[in-house]
Structure formats: C-alpha cells, structure tokens
Amino acid sequence: MDSNSKTPAEVMMPWVGLYVAIASFICVIAMAADAVQAVWQWKLWFPNRFFTLNAATITLIAIAMKLPVDLSTDLSDKKMLVGVVVGSIAPILRCFTSIGHYSLSKKLSKNHLNVFRVEKHWIERLQQWKRNHVHSHIPGRYLKIVFHYVKNAFLNFCLALHIVVLSVLEWLKKVATTSNGNMSSEIEEYARYVVQIEEEAKLSKRILRNTLRSITELLNAEKEPRNLLMLLEKSKGFIGVVEFDNDLVQPLYPEETHNCWSLVVVTLTTIAIALPNIANGHFKGLLAGMSEGLKIVRHIEDCLDADGELVSAIKSARRVWKEVEVYRKWLKIDLQNKAHEDKTSKEILKWLGDEGEKIMKRFMSNKKSSIDRSPYKFVLASSMYRISTSILLHLNAQEISLNDEDLFEWISTIIADILFACFTNLPRVIKMKCHHNEIEKRGDNIRIAAQLLGKSKEILKILEARTLPNIDQDSMAYIDKWRVLPKIQLTNGGASTNEIYQDHHVVELLAGV
Structure with missing residues (x-):
C-alpha cells in the first residue's frame, strides 16, 4: 500500500508501538530490580524503590495506554x-x-x-x-x-x-x-512503636515476629567496636571537653570557625601521633579506636547539625583523617619525621602550633578569601594552633612535668571524654533515624539505626550509669556548648536520673538495657 494512501492512524501506529515497547521495557526492568532486591533482602513484599508510582511513571503508563485507545x-x-x-x-x-x-x-x-x-x-x-x-x-x-x-x-x-x-x-x-492468641510481651512492647494505618488495624503477629527477627539479626550482626571500647575505658567523666582548649589563647583571626566533635578529636589524635618516644603499638591502638569512633560520630554530626554551621569543620576533619590514619601525616607534614626524634614534647607542640599559624597567616594575606568560604586547610590550621598552644600552656602550668608517655595518656583521656560527651546524643540520633519523613529513605535509615544501635549497646550501658551535666538536648549536640559548663558538672555530673534516656525507651529495649 502506498504510504500516501495510509490513514494518519496507520502512519502513527508503528511509532506508538515502539513507544509502548520502550515504556514496557523500562517498567519491566524497574519491577525486576525491585523483585531482585526483595528476594535478596528476604522481604515478604516487593518494594517500590525503583518502580514507584510517581508523576513520571504514571505519565509513562498513561500515554502508553492512551495512544492505542485513541488510534x-x-x-x-x-x-x-x-x-x-x-x-x-x-x-x-x-x-x-x-x-x-x-x-x-x-x-x-x-x-x-x-x-x-x-x-x-x-x-x-x-x-x-x-x-x-x-x-x-x-x-x-x-x-x-x-x-x-x-x-x-x-x-x-x-x-x-x-x-x-x-x-x-x-x-x-x-x-x-x-x-x-496471646501476644508475647516482647512483641507487644515493639507493637507500640509501629506506625499503624488505622487505630483498629494492628500489625499481625507474623509481621511483628519477622520485624523483630530482622532487627535482632541486624543488632547481632554488628560486632562490638573493641578498640573504641578500650579507648573509652580511659574516660572517667566529661572534663576533657573543657581541657583541650584554653581561653588564654587569643584567636589569630577574629571570625574563626566553630568547633565540632570530629575536628577536635582528629586534631588531638594528630598531636598524639606526633609525640616522641611512644611505642608504635600505642599509636595503632589510638588510631584503631578513633577509626571506629569516628564512624559513630559521623552519624551524630550529620543528624544534629541542622543549621549547617559546622559543615566546613566537619568536611575538613573527614578530609584530613585518612591522611592521618593511613600516612600519619597532617596537611602533607610528616608527623613522625626522623628529624624530630630528638625534640621534646613541648618542642613538638610548639612546632605544630607554628605550622598552624603559618597556614593561617597565608590565608589572611589573601584578600580574596573569606571565612564563609574558608578552605579546609585554614579550618585545620586554626584548630591545630589553638589546641596545641592550649596543651603547651597546660604543660607549662604543671608543677610536675609530664613525660612523653604520660602526655600521650592524658591526650588519649581527653579524646575519650570528648567521644563520650558526643555519644550522649546517640539515643536522639537513633530515634531520628527511625522517624525519617521521606519514605524512600526510611528503610535505609532504619537499617542504619539498627546497625548503629548494635555497635553502641555497650556504650549506651556505660552512659546510662554515668550522670550527665545540666544541659538541654539541643545544646548537647555541640561541643562549644559543653565547654561553657562548670567543671564541677563535668566531673561529678548532675542529677542521678538521666532525662535523655527516659525519652528513648525504645532504644533501651533494643539495646537490652
């Protein structure tokens, strides 16, 4: 048949068929991906992570069905x-x-x-x-x-x-x-924390048992961070959150960046690695514990930095950590250079502070730079200058001088105190992970929350027995808020009952405490 004699419908039909075939292929691939994911994760339903009913897929299907109907x-x-x-x-x-x-x-x-x-x-x-x-x-x-x-x-x-x-x-x-049938007390306890579709439509025993088994498997699958727990054993309170910095150290730049948990502990670890006359085994233990601790700190900072004020500090700490952990360098400076073997701890601290000061002065000499877009080197240098100078002032004020090993242990204890102070936010973070608003991310966040809880069960037990200072939850997320607390609260603590854990009963249940 001549193409000129074809009706418009006959001319368009091959293109419509091609569109329907492509649309069907896309839908089949997406549904197959959901099916594979369901089988791989042992889910009783096919999730809609890839083939979701949104504006794009509905339009795709609607056009594929509408065109043949019209023709x-x-x-x-x-x-x-x-x-x-x-x-x-x-x-x-x-x-x-x-x-x-x-x-x-x-x-x-x-x-x-x-x-x-x-x-x-x-x-x-x-x-x-x-x-x-x-x-x-x-x-x-x-x-x-x-x-x-x-x-x-x-x-x-x-x-x-x-x-x-x-x-x-x-x-x-x-x-x-x-x-x-009587529901077990454990399942009844968990059922209260499940979002119900309706008040009278409750989850069945089977789905509750499967959910409980999945959570238990995730909790048991996570190994305890032994190196981190060994590091945390050095802590007896929270006094370290005020001892790492000294107000007598004047800032070189009037608008220096704020502190964050990871930036402070990474800087302290960098200083400890640079100390002389320390056995390599102590270095390895500190680095291993810090590596496990920073994985937990990352989740806390990501959840609680709502204003985004600490983004620069957080990114800078994460960027330099691999350099410190793997190469034992800080901004390409060899922390264990043989040329520094004969130097004392005070000389090492003075050298690190001077290096930080040099970097900051180079930054300030560049008029185009601004603190709002500060390079990560300036953030790290500012932290190094303040903390190393503060520790040096602390050593000079001591009547009995500390040897290298004692100084290493003192810095390690400060790190442990700061990590424990940061970990007081764990129940709140785990709860936030479980209540994520975006349904596409909710499943992954709940899985992360269970894994995070599996890692921190022993930490939560220790924290529950430890008295907390008089500080509200919002301030508890920031280390600078801890620094203004009276030292008496950071050593002896506040009330014997911690309100933080009273509001997170589900966390206590899952942790078995």
Whole structure:
C-alpha cells in the first residue's frame, strides 16, 4: 500500500508501538530490580524503590495506554478486556496481603475496604460493556447468540469476582478476630512503636515476629567496636571537653570557625601521633579506636547539625583523617619525621602550633578569601594552633612535668571524654533515624539505626550509669556548648536520673538495657 494512501492512524501506529515497547521495557526492568532486591533482602513484599508510582511513571503508563485507545477502537476493546483480567488480580493480592500483615478488629470499618476503591471504574466499564452491543464479524445467528452468551457470562464472572473477594475478606476477618492468641510481651512492647494505618488495624503477629527477627539479626550482626571500647575505658567523666582548649589563647583571626566533635578529636589524635618516644603499638591502638569512633560520630554530626554551621569543620576533619590514619601525616607534614626524634614534647607542640599559624597567616594575606568560604586547610590550621598552644600552656602550668608517655595518656583521656560527651546524643540520633519523613529513605535509615544501635549497646550501658551535666538536648549536640559548663558538672555530673534516656525507651529495649 502506498504510504500516501495510509490513514494518519496507520502512519502513527508503528511509532506508538515502539513507544509502548520502550515504556514496557523500562517498567519491566524497574519491577525486576525491585523483585531482585526483595528476594535478596528476604522481604515478604516487593518494594517500590525503583518502580514507584510517581508523576513520571504514571505519565509513562498513561500515554502508553492512551495512544492505542485513541488510534483504534477495536484495539482498545481488546486492551481494556485484558486490563479487566489484570486489574482483577490486584484486589485479591491486596486482600491476602492485608489479611496477612494486619489483625483486623471486630468492628467493620468502611476504611478497611479502601483497597477496592481504585477498581470501581472497572466494574462500571464491565457493566457498560454488558449493556452495549459488540459489532462482530461472526456469521450466523446462532453463533452470534453463543458469542454474546459467552461474553456476558465472562463479564458476569468478572463482576462477581469483586463481590467474592469482599466476602472472603469479611470471612477471614471474622476468623482472625475470633482467634485470641496471646501476644508475647516482647512483641507487644515493639507493637507500640509501629506506625499503624488505622487505630483498629494492628500489625499481625507474623509481621511483628519477622520485624523483630530482622532487627535482632541486624543488632547481632554488628560486632562490638573493641578498640573504641578500650579507648573509652580511659574516660572517667566529661572534663576533657573543657581541657583541650584554653581561653588564654587569643584567636589569630577574629571570625574563626566553630568547633565540632570530629575536628577536635582528629586534631588531638594528630598531636598524639606526633609525640616522641611512644611505642608504635600505642599509636595503632589510638588510631584503631578513633577509626571506629569516628564512624559513630559521623552519624551524630550529620543528624544534629541542622543549621549547617559546622559543615566546613566537619568536611575538613573527614578530609584530613585518612591522611592521618593511613600516612600519619597532617596537611602533607610528616608527623613522625626522623628529624624530630630528638625534640621534646613541648618542642613538638610548639612546632605544630607554628605550622598552624603559618597556614593561617597565608590565608589572611589573601584578600580574596573569606571565612564563609574558608578552605579546609585554614579550618585545620586554626584548630591545630589553638589546641596545641592550649596543651603547651597546660604543660607549662604543671608543677610536675609530664613525660612523653604520660602526655600521650592524658591526650588519649581527653579524646575519650570528648567521644563520650558526643555519644550522649546517640539515643536522639537513633530515634531520628527511625522517624525519617521521606519514605524512600526510611528503610535505609532504619537499617542504619539498627546497625548503629548494635555497635553502641555497650556504650549506651556505660552512659546510662554515668550522670550527665545540666544541659538541654539541643545544646548537647555541640561541643562549644559543653565547654561553657562548670567543671564541677563535668566531673561529678548532675542529677542521678538521666532525662535523655527516659525519652528513648525504645532504644533501651533494643539495646537490652
């Protein structure tokens, strides 16, 4: 047939077919990815992480279904018929899914039938098809009678399918409500922390047991950070949060950046690594404990730095840490240079402070630079200058001079105190992870929260027995807020009952404390 004699519909049909094929391929790949993820993570449902019902996918599917309908009436009849069969499967699957996952109450609620509300238009179309006469090319009166009889019987079956599903749903609901099995106390405790769809639709025992088993597996899978716990054993209080810095050290720049947990402990570790006459085993132990501790500190800082004031300090600390841990260097300066072997600890501290001062002065000499866009070197140099100079002032004020090993232990104790002060925010962070608003990230955040809890069970036990200073939760997230507290609160603590842990009962349950 000549292309000029083709109708517009015939010309467009190949392109429509190509679009439908591509759209179908994209949907199949996305659904296959969800299926693989479900099987890999042993989920009882197929998640919609890749094939989500959003504006993009709905538009993709709508166009793929709309174009053939507009181009061909016969094709639409065959498609909508297929749609009825496919659409009838969904209510059945939703029915058994809801029955399996929820224990429905005795009181029948209309909201329990919401799973069928989407399919009501299928019923209306079926009724319309049943009333309308279908033009067919079947010869003979009796064959047409048989055709229409079969057609009406099939449509009646599809219409009755929804009614059957509703009847099964109601019957199974009665069976579920008559079985009054006792739920274990542990499952009941966890059920109170699950977000319910409705007040009367509670999660079933099976889904609660599976959830509890999954959380338990995540908790047990995380190994205790032994090196971190060994480092934390040096801490007896929180006094280290005020001893690392001295107000007598005047800032070289009027608008120096704020401190953050990771920046302070990384700077202190850098100073400890540079000290002379220390066994290599002590260095390895400190670095291993710090590496495990910083993984927890990272989650705390990411969750609680709501204003973003500490972004520069946090990024700078993370950037330099690998250099310190792996190469034992700080801003490409060899911390264990053989040329410094004969120097004393005070000379090493003076040298580190001078290096920090040089970097800061180079930054200040550049008029184009501003503190709001400060390079990470300036942030690190500012921290190094203040902390190394503060420690040097502390040594000079001591009546009995500390040897190299005693100074190393003193700095390690300060690090342990600061880490413990930072870890007081753990219950709050774990709770925030479990209550993430974005549903796409909620599953990953809950998994991270369980892993974080598995790592910190022993830490939480120690913190619960330790008295906390008189500080509110918002201030507790920032080390600069801790520094203004009276020293008496950081040594002896405040009230014997910690309000922080009273508000995080679920954390105590999961941690087994």
